[in-house]
Amino acid sequence: MALFGNLHSVPLEELLQVLAQKEGALEIWNVKDIPATTIYLKPGRIRSVDQNGKPLDPLMAKAVLQALIQARQGSFEFIPEAKPKHRHRLNWPLEKVLLSTVTLQDELERYRPYLPHPRAIFKATLIARKHLSQESFLQKALPHLERGASAETLAKALEMPLDLVRFYLFRLERKGLVERTGQMESGRSGLLTLILKGVGL
Structure with missing residues (x-):
């Protein structure tokens, strides 16, 4: 069954925790300054982060996830069992990604004056x-x-x-x-x- 909604109601960080043990594609769009993005998941891991049907490299994928976690506007839909058509895999542990993203945001805020x-x-x-x-x-x-x-x-x-x-x-x-x-x-x-x-x- 597909899951859909708005990041205003369910921020991405919470959404990823809910979907942590699912397999499928989380499509996100209507986020200011960020193109439509698809996050491919498998139980406990992020398989790939795609834009325009193409996988992002690790640096860009981190930057996009960072921005999406901060976003409070935008629509999403989760499509169960969907898999990327390409062979590129990030294969990142989901919990580790969430922790590092939150840590990075905390550091950014701490050092913002500098x-x-x-x-x-x-x-x-x-x-x-x-x-x-x-x-x-x-x-x-x-x-x-x-x-x-x-x-x-x-x-x-x-x-x-x-x-x-x-x-x-x-x-x-x-x-x-x-x-x-x-x-x-x-x-x-x-x-x-x-x-x-x-x-x-």
Whole structure:
């Protein structure tokens, strides 16, 4: 029997606990800034997190679950016995995912006052490449960070929530894997160029 409702009535964290021992597809849609998402479950585990019929990699899957757990608007339907058509599997223990997601959210809130400005530009340090195997966010963001990028730019490029990117940058900075350049991404440089052109410089 299918189960359906709204995240306003049943938040995703509670919903996943209810469905913990079920097998099927949990479809979620009408969530602001998040495309329609399907979470494939089997007893005690998350098989896959899909968007547009394609599986998300672990970093993106974590970011989407993080955002969906915080969401209080959106519709859902659980389709029993449904399985993904692809072979990609996360195979994550459900309880562990819920615990790590809640822990991450608590950390994010604790360090929120210290998170970098969305437009502060960061660059990868010389030792960053040595830590790629332990840092999945760094692995994905490295091409941008080698050139220099802000949290705002990374959030758009990686399609991740801005605050989560700011938190990851904060954590990487504390480990010495990225550093601030002292510059900010803004419209000021464009304005300055126009002013200089106007005065003939």
